[in-house]
Amino acid sequence: MNAQVPYDHEIELTNVLERCNAAARDAAIPGKDALPEGFSGTLGHFPVYFPEEIAHAGGLLPVNILGGGNKLELKHADARMGSFVCSICRSTTELGLNGTLQGMTGFITHPICDAAKHLAGIWARNLPDQLAQILYLPQNVNTPGAARYIAAEYQRLRADLEKKIGHAIDDEALRNSIRIYNVNRRLLRELYRIRRDEPWKVSCTESYLLLRSRTRMPCEEHNALLARALDAIRHRGLPAQDKPRVVFVGGFCEQPPLEMLEAIDETCYVVDDDILIGLRWITEDVPDAGDPIWALAESYVDRSDASPVQHDSRKMKEDYLMDMLKKSKADAAILTAAKFCEPGLDEQLAWSKHLDGENIPYLVLEFEEKMTSFEQMSMQVETFAESLLFALS
Amino acid sequence: MSTAPLQAAPVADEFDSRAEGSRLMKEWYAQLETANERKAAVANVFVMGNAVEILRAFDFELVFPEINSLQTGVRKVSEEYIRLSEDYGMSPDVCSYVKADVGLILKENAHPAGRIPKASLAVASNMCGTFIKWAEIWERWLKTPTFVLDLPGQRAAGWQVRPGDAQHSADTRWVEAQFKDLIEKCEKITGRRFDMDRLAEVEERVNKMVDHWNNVMALNREVPAPFNAMLDGLTYIGIMNVYRGTEEGVEFMRRLESQLKAKVGRGEGRVAEERFRLLFSGTPCYVSMRRLVELFETWGGVFAYSDYLTFAAGGMDAADLRYDTSRPLESLAEVTAIAAHRGLSNQFFAHERLAQQIRDYAVDGVVFHGIKSCRFVSSGMADTREFINRRLDVPTLYIESDLIDPRYWSDAQIKNRVDAFFEALHQRGGAAPLARKAITA
Ligand code: SF4
Ligand code: SF4
Numbered sequence: 001m002n003a004q005v006p007y008d009h010e011i012e013l014t015n016v017l018e019r020c021n022a023a024a025r026d027a028a029i030p031g032k033d034a035l036p037e038g039f040s041g042t043l044g045h046f047p048v049y050f051p052e053e054i055a056h057a058g059g060l061l062p063v064n065i066l067g068g069g070n071k072l073e074l075k076h077a078d079a080r081m082g083s084f085v086c087s088i089c090r091s092t093t094e095l096g097l098n099g100t101l102q103g104m105t106g107f108i109t110h111p112i113c114d115a116a117k118h119l120a121g122i123w124a125r126n127l128p129d130q131l132a133q134i135l136y137l138p139q140n141v142n143t144p145g146a147a148r149y150i151a152a153e154y155q156r157l158r159a160d161l162e163k164k165i166g167h168a169i170d171d172e173a174l175r176n177s178i179r180i181y182n183v184n185r186r187l188l189r190e191l192y193r194i195r196r197d198e199p200w201k202v203s204c205t206e207s208y209l210l211l212r213s214r215t216r217m218p219c220e221e222h223n224a225l226l227a228r229a230l231d232a233i234r235h236r237g238l239p240a241q242d243k244p245r246v247v248f249v250g251g252f253c254e255q256p257p258l259e260m261l262e263a264i265d266e267t268c269y270v271v272d273d274d275i276l277i278g279l280r281w282i283t284e285d286v287p288d289a290g291d292p293i294w295a296l297a298e299s300y301v302d303r304s305d306a307s308p309v310q311h312d313s314r315k316m317k318e319d320y321l322m323d324m325l326k327k328s329k330a331d332a333a334i335l336t337a338a339k340f341c342e343p344g345l346d347e348q349l350a351w352s353k354h355l356d357g358e359n360i361p362y363l364v365l366e367f368e369e370k371m372t373s374f375e376q377m378s379m380q381v382e383t384f385a386e387s388l389l390f391a392l393s
Numbered sequence: 394m395s396t397a398p399l400q401a402a403p404v405a406d407e408f409d410s411r412a413e414g415s416r417l418m419k420e421w422y423a424q425l426e427t428a429n430e431r432k433a434a435v436a437n438v439f440v441m442g443n444a445v446e447i448l449r450a451f452d453f454e455l456v457f458p459e460i461n462s463l464q465t466g467v468r469k470v471s472e473e474y475i476r477l478s479e480d481y482g483m484s485p486d487v488c489s490y491v492k493a494d495v496g497l498i499l500k501e502n503a504h505p506a507g508r509i510p511k512a513s514l515a516v517a518s519n520m521c522g523t524f525i526k527w528a529e530i531w532e533r534w535l536k537t538p539t540f541v542l543d544l545p546g547q548r549a550a551g552w553q554v555r556p557g558d559a560q561h562s563a564d565t566r567w568v569e570a571q572f573k574d575l576i577e578k579c580e581k582i583t584g585r586r587f588d589m590d591r592l593a594e595v596e597e598r599v600n601k602m603v604d605h606w607n608n609v610m611a612l613n614r615e616v617p618a619p620f621n622a623m624l625d626g627l628t629y630i631g632i633m634n635v636y637r638g639t640e641e642g643v644e645f646m647r648r649l650e651s652q653l654k655a656k657v658g659r660g661e662g663r664v665a666e667e668r669f670r671l672l673f674s675g676t677p678c679y680v681s682m683r684r685l686v687e688l689f690e691t692w693g694g695v696f697a698y699s700d701y702l703t704f705a706a707g708g709m710d711a712a713d714l715r716y717d718t719s720r721p722l723e724s725l726a727e728v729t730a731i732a733a734h735r736g737l738s739n740q741f742f743a744h745e746r747l748a749q750q751i752r753d754y755a756v757d758g759v760v761f762h763g764i765k766s767c768r769f770v771s772s773g774m775a776d777t778r779e780f781i782n783r784r785l786d787v788p789t790l791y792i793e794s795d796l797i798d799p800r801y802w803s804d805a806q807i808k809n810r811v812d813a814f815f816e817a818l819h820q821r822g823g824a825a826p827l828a829r830k831a832i833t834a
Contacts, residue, residue, distance in 0.1 A: 080776040084486065084765035089772065111546070113522040117741045118773035124550030125744060125780050133549045134741065138567075139519040140543035145570030152563040153545070311525050311541045318533070337484075342768065345484040346491075346526045350533060352482070 009232035016229045017206060020213035027072065028100050029063050029216070036061065036218050040165065041105035046092065046119060047253040048112055048278035048307055050135065051154060051296045053181050053286075056219060057173040058161050060105055064215035064279065066255050067091040070370045080122065086340040087369045088254035089115045093122055105164060106131030108157070111139065112253065112309035113343050131164050133157070139311045141301045150297035158293065174292035180219045182285040187226040192280075194233060196271050196328045200240040202233045204248065204270035205261040211276050212255075243269045244388035246363075247324050249351065250336030250344055251275030252307040256367050263378040264334065267385035271328035274307060281305050308347035317347055318354040325360065332361040332388050334381075339368045361388060408652040413645060414628035419506075421635050428454045428510040434583045435512045437531065440634050440705050441737050442518025442544045444575055446599060446716075446725055449638045450591040451579045456512055457634060458527070461497060461504055462490035466679035466797030468505045475798055488523045488766045489798045491530070498534060511535065513582050516575070518542045520704075520737045521769040538582065540575050544568060544729065546738025550745065554734045556714055561730060568733075569726035589721055595638040596716035596725065599709070605646035606633060607710050612653045613697050614754055616670070617662020619653045622696040623673045624686045625663070633706045668693030669818055672750055674700050674743070674777075675762035675770045678794040681802045688808055689760075692815040697754040700746060708736020711746075743773060744780045751787055758788040758818055764795055788821060790814040 029042045043055040044065045052062035068074075068091030076097035077090045095101045107130055109119045123132030136153055138146050158169055191210065194201055210229055214222040246268045250256075256275070264270060284303040287295040306315040325333060335351050337344035348364060355362045363384040365377060428435050436453040438445060440460075448455065465471040474496025475489055481499060483492050502509040515537045517528035531537035545564040547554075554561050576587045609629065612619055620626060629649065636642030671689065673696045678685060689696070703711050712732040717724040739746050747759060761778050763771045778789050792810055795801035 080779060081773075082763055082765065082771055082775060085768065085772050093776075111519055111522065114741075114768040115772040117522075117546075117738075118768075120549065121742045121744070121773045122776045124742060125776060128550075131549075134546065136545045136548060138543040138545075139525055140541040140571060142541075143543075143571045143574040145567060146543075149543075149545070149563070149567035149570075152567075156548075156560070156563075308526075309522070311529070313539075316533075317529070340486050342484075342487055342523060343526050345487060346529070349482045349484070350529075 009235040013206075013229060013232035013236070016225050016232065017209055019225060020209045020229075023216040024209050024212035025069070026216050027066075027068050027095055029104060030061065031103050036221065039218065042103065043161070044101060044104045044107040046107070046109040046116055047088075047276075048110065048309060049137065049281040049300070049304075050108060050110070050278065051300075052219070053174060053177040053292070053296060054154060054158055054161065054169065056180070057177040058158075058165055058167075058169040060161065060165065061218060063104070064276075065092055065095070065101065065107065066212075066215060067369050068095055069255070070257050070372050072370070084340055085115050086254055086338050088338070089119060091369065092119060096123060096127055102127065104130055106133070106161070108133050108135050110135055110137055113341075116253075131160060133160070137300065141310070142313050147294070147298045147301045150300050151291075151293050154293045154297055171292055175288050177219075178286045178288045178292055178295065180223065182288065183223045184214070184219050184226070185280065185282060185285065187223060187230060188280045189283075190230055191226065191233075192272065194230070198240075199245065199269035199271050200238050201236045203265040204273060204275075205258060205265050208258070208261055208275055211279060214279060241269075242389065243267060244332060244385050244392065245269045245271045245328065245330045246332045246334050246388075247271060247321070247328055247330045248273040248275065248334045248336065249321060249324070250334075250338070250348060250365075250367075252277045252309065253344070254338035254341060254367075254369050256336060256338075257369060257371050257374075259374045260365075260367055260371070260377060263374050264381050266378070267382050268334075270334075271330050272324045274305075274324075277305055277307050308343045317350060321351055321354070322358070331392060332363070332384075334363050334365060334384075336365045336367055339366055361391070407655070408648040410625065410645075410649050410652065411628055413648070414632055417632055417636060417641060417645065422504075422506040425454060425456060425510055426507040433510075434514070434579075435510045437512040437515040437528070437537065439517060439521070439524045440707060441520040441524075442542055442729070442733060443707070444516055444542060444572065444725075444729075445637050446592060446595045447572060447575060447579065447587075448514075448516070449595045450588060451583050451585060453514070453579070453583075454510070455635070456509060458494050459490050460631065460635065461506075461509060462493035463677075463679045463797060464504070464506055465493050465497075466799075469680065469799075470505050471680060471797040472799055474500070486766070488527075488768075489796050490766075491523060491527045492766075493797060494527065495530065498530075512537050514578070515539045516542055518544055518733075520544060520546070520733065523767075523769065538578065540578060542568075542571055542575070544733035544737070547734050547742055550742045552734070552742070554731060556727065556731060561727070564730040564734075565723075565726045568730045569723060572722060572726055592721040592725070593718040596718050596721055598640065598643050599638045600715045600718075601643045602633065602637065602646045603709050603715065605643070605650045606706065608650050609646070609653055610698070610702065610710065612650075612657055615657050616755070617660075617664070617667035618670065618695050618697045619656040619661065619663060621663045621686055621690070622699040622702055623677060624682060624696075626696070626699060626702050627677060627682065630702055630706050637707070663695050664690050664693055666693050667695055669758065669815070670695060670697045670754060670756045672696070672698050672700075672747065672754060672756045672759045673762065674747060674759055675774065676701060676705075676764055676767050676796055678762065678764075678802060679797050680799045681794065681804075684804070685807070688811045692811075694815065696760070697756055698750055700740070700743070700750065703736050703746075704740055708732040711736030711739075740769060741773065743777045747777065747781060748785060751781075751785065756787075758790065758814070760814075761789060761791045763791060763793045765793070765801070766795060766798070788814070788818055
């Protein structure tokens with residue numbers, strides 16, 4: 001008779017996080033023989049948002065290409081991209097040139113900034129077998145007709161993918177994918193609710209790993225992992241500590257190194273953030289009946305989040321930061337920007353001036369995905385946290 | 394024998410494009426100086442994707458913040474403006490045009506060419522991502538109502554969009570919807586009804602300007618090239634933007650074309666002895682452009698063309714389409730959509746258009762000017778260069794400085810690279826390099 005191992009939520013969470021950690025840290029993409037069941041290839045996409053459902057419905061595993069982190073050595077990209085370009089673009093180029101991303105069916109980038117758009121040209125010149133495209137998501141979502149235009153753009157992409165994979169992506173498959181991603185959206189909303197309401201139960205780093213792992217696994221598998229993780233997190237009996245509540249912004253594209261998030265977790269509760277905002281861009285369920293392309297397009301306009309690289313007159317940048325601070329009852333903000341990221345740097349300055357006016361404390365940090373030394377940054381964060389606690393007491 | 398730029402007095406009564414260009418620019422700034430007092434409607438626009446035709450139909454006076462910024466460079470005061478913005482907190486890694494403009498705001502719009510008026514509207518396209526972030530600064534600080542004009546661009550390499558095909562129609566529909574929205578906003582701001590006939594009139598003039606412009610560009614396919622694309626061309630492009638759709642603009646372009654035609658007829662080139670024909674890729678360095686051109690012209694190298702003259706002139710020359718003034722609004726959307734594909738956003742697949750331009754202008758080499766702060770041109774430049782070198786076997790030179798920040802200009806280093814480039818061109822079997830002392834003698 002087998003002795004039943006009692007359920008231990010800490011062990012369960014550790015197991016899930018280990019799986020997520022492996023997936024999240026993997027810059028490589030699964031090769032043909034290692035593809036999950038039901039998938040015939042991979043479709044790479046660059047931040048911020050990409051309608052993964054379209055690839056998923058076509059049997060292409062959507063893989064979010066997030067650069068090379070701080071372990072990758074640039075051997076080719078240095079000669080192909082100026083040193084003044086952000087790290088994520090340079091390391092993504094390296095991964096394309098060094099063969100790591102060679103097996104992808106395609107690579108889709110977006111008009112979030114000019115460096116990102118240039119990746120499509122670099123791909124076309126160097127990896128001509130892949131479907132390398134810019135998905136022209138609109139920078140004007142306020143003019144009536146924006147959803148119609150997005151729907152046309154999604155249809156175009158769908159047709160291009162169909163040609164590439166040799167079979168149709170039908171509406172029913174799309175609706176099914178939407179349903180699977182709706183589950184994911186609900187689970188992620190719950191994760192962020194816990195971050196806001198009970199931040200001592202899950203750190204920013206853990207939440208990040210849980211989220212980022214979706215970039216290397218099918219959404220179905222991610223849903224199962226998230227459900228297990230959330231259950232374990234809810235059961236966690238960790239006590240609340242005396243830490244200030246902060247909002248972290250600046251992680252919408254290039255990714256802050258894990259060590260940086262860990263350093264912040266040490267002394268602060270990060271109660272909301274914009275890290276990998278593209279993976280949770282759609283804020284509500286996408287309608288799963290009717291025309292699925294229209295449902296996705298309309299959701300981009302009307303059920304979506306905000307970022308420094310999307311103009312939307314309904315969501316002024318200062319307003320949405322204030323909204324984040326308010327909703328998460330944060331005491332302060334950590335305003336970060338990736339080095340050489342022009343839109344991020346512009347926003348960082350604007351936000352800091354705004355918070356000055358609002359008398360809200362903030363810390364300004366600049367990061368690079370390839371950073372390896374965190375001592376100084378840790379000290380800055382610690383001092384900031386101490387000053388916040390002092391002011392709050 | 395000398396290859397120094399021709400300084401000969403123009404033939405009697407010949408059109409002096411430089412003098413006329415600078416007169417027109419002065420007039421434009423003088424007009425702007427009083428715009429707010431006159432309660433004129435003022436719009437901030439960019440050179441790529443700007444709906445100027447609609448704005449002119451409403452009598453908006455146009456401010457081109459990029460031109461304001463480059464003018465601080467030409468007038469050698471850009472550093473002061475840039476430093477002001479950096480002291481305010483702007484990152485050194487931001488486009489220096491934006492920084493000069495923030496400096497201008499901090500100096501309460503005092504520009505060396507005159508006071509710049511406060512705008513009642515800004516139109517920012519998505520063709521360069523920086524336009525939008527820039528317009529957000531005005532939106533935030535000056536409360537300038539901002540309209541983002543989203544132009545779908547070239548999606549992939551080898552992308553073929555033809556007038557009237559399904560893709561062009563889908564993109565046109567979206568652009569037209571935005572124009573209608575913009576018109577409504579302009580009506581609210583100006584308190585005037587939109588007049589379709591006025592739009593047609595403006596378009597008629599733009600058509601004429603573009604025709605002359607295209608003829609002017611084609612004249613530089615002649616050997617020797619009658620003008621330097623990166624010096625004379627900068628004057629032409631200024632007028633093309635600032636006076637687009639006006640009688641003065643048409644007249645300038647008409648006279649320019651006949652002057653250059655006459656020059657070609659006489660067999661005169663920009664340099665006395667054209668030895669190398671070159672293509673310039675990227676944005677200029679307005680603080681030292683004369684010097685840069687001089688470094689090339691002393692070797693008998695002339696810039697026969699530059700991709701700058703396409704994208705910074707709005708891309709319409711590449712559209713291969715003119716406005717149909719019998720249906721002005723639809724046609725404006727059609728032309729704008731195709732110009733965005735063929736003349737603006739194809740920057741992201743620059744190797745394709747450069748390959749074409751290399752053939753069209755029969756150039757011996759390509760000079761890439763990389764600019765840290767302009768990621769629109771520079772992010773893909775090194776890779777494009779590699780492609781042009783390796784796949785097309787065309788010699789290239791890469792130099793780096795800035796649009797208007799003099800701190801990035803390194804004369805000795807750039808000169809060395811230019812000299813080495815010409816030596817290499819010569820070794821490939823090009824024209825014999827002239828002994829430098831013979832030129833300067
Ligand atoms: S990090 Fe910034 S500059 Fe780099 S690709 Fe992302 S948005 Fe563009
Ligand atoms: S980044 Fe380049 S194209 Fe864009 S505004 Fe600056 S100079 Fe102009």
